[in-house]
Amino acid sequence: MFKNFFSSKRTKGSSEQKPKTDKNTLEIIEHFRQSSDFLYMSIGQKDNHYLVSYFKSLVNIESLQRQFILKVQETIAPITDLEDLKDLIPIEDISISTDPSEIQEKILQGYLFFQIRKKDPKGALIKVQNSDAGYRKENDTDNEFSVIGPKVGFVEDLDINLYLMRKEVVSDKLVLKELTVGSLSQTRVVVAYLEDVTNPTYIETVTQRLNDFEFDIIFDSSILDHAINDYSRTPFPTLLTSERLDRVLYSLTRGQVVVFSSGSPYAIIGPATLFDFFISPEDYYIPWIVGSFVRIIRIFGVFFSIFATPLYVAVVTYHYEMIPKDLLGPIIFSRTNVPFPPVVEVLFLEITIELLREAGARLPSKVGQTLGIVGGIVIGQATVEASLTSNVLLIIVSLTALASFTTPIFKMSNTIRLLRFPFIFFAAFFGIVGITMGMMFMLAHLLRLKSLGNPYLVPFYPFRPTDYGDTFIRPALNKLDDRPSFLRTLSKKRYDGNSSKKKSPKKQNELDNE
Template structure:
């Protein structure tokens, strides 16, 4: 009886969750409701093919269709045939008017919605008719290019599709992945001289309206002459312009942008930029790689912890070396003291000058390698690092131990998936080096306290930057420091205040049948 009661309780709870999810996403009641929802997007077009208003109304998503096919096979042919008074247009004989094979006449709203989001155009003889013709105008070539891989956010597992500089292609790629009319696109013009096209994307019914309103107000309040890239928009709309931390996440990957939207974030596309800005973002979002969701959760959690440990090592390794050698010799184990003193006995500089010399050398090599052509830059980084490192040790300018520490520190900074956060980590090392040189361990502690105080005061689109660590959200920790299994992460992050908290409802795991029990 208890087992039966427990099963009934689980079934009732699952039914309640599905009911709540259905309430958040009401099904389309008719074609009028479908078109009213689609009109909220700036890429939706609806116009009459004749001079009579409300007659022969054509509706479609501009980002999903082939415009040449629309002009050549629909608009031009329709005007030619309609000019003849003997021809009477009916939905059943559209094949005689429009030279497109895939034309279907139906009144099933579910199929109409599905085909509209696949690149079909809806043709109604009268504006309020429930029966319509669906004309296939999809652009199957858009987005299928040989060079649109993500260059800076590379991953071994998972899709490698990246955005390009053409905003129309980017929106086409986005709509192919998020196949729902609730994906709303709002278009703006920014730049007094450039008039750059900027599009705000969000999913109605998931994203909180306050995030959309805040992003819209900040974009409309921009007074700038020329906007070249979304990184400029990122800096202008930032909550705090005096922080080295990026407060919004910029990505060139399609899957990361889709993941942000389905979680309840807002995405900003800019013409001429292959990067998309998503907000509100948290500090831990910058250490999450899309590859984590294509690997088993145990392996993905291990890699995520390695990234976080690598960042901490990269920030504090050089400053701890200076503090220990300058002020805290007693912390060095006796076994390590002899080889450490042997490696430094010919070095004429203090530890802080020794560290600054190597750190600046590494930064010069990194900047030179990034500015040169790919093959030359890789060769310069490898050969230059080996030659300069070995020569500086033989010339007694640095010690072997410090060379290893700085090399590992530079290597650990590359584990961050987002390039802008990697730059921030490299910058933070220098203030901590100076504090360690002045006050030793106390200086490092002061630097950590100042860093924590600064992070807790930051906000991203009005949301705390350090959530779920502070304010603490226990349930959101399941997909922050670690990546829990999909059977646990059924809810969206609560700090985003989504209108629909449930992402999906996992089925009960299938039990394996034991043949020996029979």
């Protein structure tokens, strides 16, 4: 779906569908030079020098050097006619063009642009693109899996990640700026954004914080997360972290900034809001009604995961009158032989669940799955039979653990797991009043948080009613044509939502006649 947001539909014999540009060849090359992965250099020998331009993240370097650069350097006679390249270079796809639109489009597709002279608008487009890089079995999205949609994820090789980006976003709007971070590691870091879309303030903020960050070795992009975010004393992640290509592309179209780091398969996305962490790319691959239902279930699961066990502690400890009569008997019977107060009972089970989760994550996949299933059944049954906990609480704790897994972003899932414990203590000391106090403290903390200077609770604070469409529900595609206003993008429209639903009357009649 996201690929359609970037590339226009192309059909044979239709010149109207090709992207047009008002720039000449020199202006196109100067524009491309803003990206660090674009190379513009001189090759040849003695007095025979020529100019070549290409995106190194899109071309096959081995083919470029062996089939092109080596052949040009071995040529003694100067190349005066571009048609001579077809006999000189052992590459089939070589075309001569003066059309700036065609030159721009093919360079973005991985073609090399060859010029005899710098100011010559005419050049040769030579196909040396790398069509296989990045598409391998090892770049599946293991930690952000979805049933529907592409399974392409990022890898530890930065050049492959940039290639995947360039292959999907065939547009001169995509700019990649490379920085070097780490006094010892000299790690390559790339800041990606869409020109004329992303607010320059966010780009400058990210670039400045990365340049000012002093660290010796950048092991993972998560370290850069600490350098970029606004607050370090918070359990809530203020920047999105994703290994999915489609999520990153969707974030770029909204006007967000993406940061890549060499040696890490995860991209950092900002500015982010609290609600971004509960949105999955899979929501946009299914009908919007079903996607909205799934998203609501996901958000409900978050609240249930945080407050279910604290409410059990509060009700059983202080508020027995709140329990219905039909349910009061089973709860009393289940706790008859339990020697511990509810808070100790809950903490015992919660810590046991966390131990099983950590052990399963550290062990090999097959062993970890077996441990999680068998360990949970055996320990749960044993604790109930030993009267260390009630079976009602065992069911509640199991459901809260299950609900925490519905969060698409792993960092937010960790935050939800942590938040349960302070709420349990609040409930143990003050009951329902304590839970209310905890909610007020959490809300006050969330109101203070910002992501790259952007409020964390937007569109609810500050109040942005026009941006409610893609929060709790997933609207139809024709309603997603506007970018969020709180991102203050330079271009508000992503595409024409009204025309996307229209059909040509002629084509519709042809379909009806068939």
